[in-house]
Amino acid sequence: MTLTQNPGDGRAPCGAGSRTDVSPRTDPYTRSDPFDRPPEHEVAWTDPVTGARGWLVVHTLVGGLATGGTRMRAGCTRDEVADLARCMATKTAAFGLPVGGAKAGLDLDPRSPGALGVLERFFADLRPWLERSWVTAEDLGVAQSDLDAVFTRLGLDQSFHAAMLRSPNPAATLERVRRGLAARDGDGLPLGDVIGGYGVAQACLAAATALGSDPARATVAIQGVGTMGGGAAWYLHEAGVRVTAIADAAGTLFHPRGLDIPALLAARDHYGEIDRAAVPADVEVLPRDAVLAAPVDLLVPAAVSYALRAESVADIAARAVVEAANSPTTPAAEERLAVRGIPVVPDFVANAGAAAWAWWLLQGQVGTDPQDSFSRLRTEMQGKVAFMLDAWHTGHLLPRRSAWGFAAANLEALAGREITIP
Incomplete structure (x- = not known):
């Protein structure tokens, strides 16, 4: 497992390029993406058993935390994960959430035998991030039930673990979150x-x-x-x-x-x-x-x-x-x-x-x-x-x-803010 700080730009579709075929009155088309910058942290990982590769890219930390799902698909790349981490940072900022953006990905077919074992080894090696700074969730090829099972085996309770530790009463917060996650809509769907x-x-x-x-x-x-x-x-x-x-x-x-x-x-x-x-x-x-x-x-x-x-x-x-x-x-x-x-x-x-x-x-x-x-x-x-x-x-x-505009304003307002979880 290797750690690289500020490894470079993973720019892709989330930051659409500037236009060259519009009139001067459409100059706003050329506004640059304020989130198009190198990620703050990156971990590249190779599974010692299967050789499968994986990455964690932390684009932005807010108050020491970042959130973003874990995906698994054959052909997943570092650049894809970096782009998705940047998009996640933009997403949390767009809604004014007091957390940065990250993403993880594994280059592996989720239907392959032993896929959950690879996922568990990946999380085991990334445990320091999961304990302190990174909150993850389901994504393409990875169900939340699979995440929860792996987290339980690792003794981390739930994939919100890093955020729970910001609470003065983590056990009570965990119970409250579990009740919320178990809530069902009017059709009986979780x-x-x-x-x-x-x-x-x-x-x-x-x-x-x-x-x-x-x-x-x-x-x-x-x-x-x-x-x-x-x-x-x-x-x-x-x-x-x-x-x-x-x-x-x-x-x-x-x-x-x-x-x-x-x-x-x-x-x-x-x-x-x-x-x-x-x-x-x-x-x-x-x-x-x-x-x-x-x-x-x-x-x-x-x-x-x-x-x-x-x-x-x-x-x-x-x-x-x-x-x-x-x-x-x-x-x-x-x-x-x-x-x-x-x-x-x-x-x-x-x-x-x-x-x-x-x-x-x-x-x-x-x-x-x-x-x-x-x-x-x-x-x-x-x-x-x-x-x-x-x-x-x-x-x-x-x-x-226009969405970049209000997302950037929200992120600026969150600078230096301490994250508290009741």
Whole structure:
């Protein structure tokens, strides 16, 4: 295991590049990303048993703490993890959370035998970070239940361990957080599993309103039906929005009058793929990337990073993109979308619901009543999206860049602040 301080820039899609093809009145397009700087800390790791590689990148510490999930996928790279850590730092700042941003990743297929053993050895070697400075959670390829099992075996209680130690009564705080995590929404779903998707749904509803559409008449296509995409689909369906296209690894399902989202989500397996035997006969089964060209108001990329590339922009028919995955749109794609008049609501706002909720829970600002959590997230998410799209319509400012503005202001306000957990 090696430790490198300030290893260099992991810049990628979260910091879209400056434009060169706009008129002088759109100069705000060239505003630089205030979070585009080298991370504060980095750990590179190699598993002594399998040779699998992993990384922890801590982009920003606030009050000595950083938060960010742990992902596992074949082909994961250091640059990917560094970019995601930077996005996480932007996300926590965008919601004014008193914590910095980090990310961890393992270059390993989560379906491979012994994957959980690799994860446990990774965390065992990173134990000093987990004990003092880094709070982690589920991410692509890693379920929260797997994290909790590994943390229990390591004697760390829960993945919020480092934050718990800031409390004057860690045992009481742990019990309060556990009660909050065990809370269920009105459909009986664990709040911690669905709050992120609920936030994406609220971002979509706000985007539809900003586009001048009645949200109940809006149409949405969602790429990915895992925790985030599936949750967004569920709550959009509940709000009366027609989800006409969804895509998993096996392909795209399309129906112009709207899909039966509850039935399709119930047919998912552990890896977020829908059993095709449960798909009604009147639903079209299309190639996986067909979801990008679906004739909808809103496109929600909720699967993998870098899914929307420059070469795919010409096929996109949506009026706006709401990013639910981490870094799903490349800088070049976002620039071309802007030329076509298609705004992108950035990931570090749209998919921040779970991170924001976890810290509200830790700080005792929400509890076991799901309506309190939904109400706060709905208010904050819709307000931020409305602000960004108003700046897009009236000031010719990319939503990502207006969001950088309020995120940077929040981070500056948090400088030097001591983090306390009640």
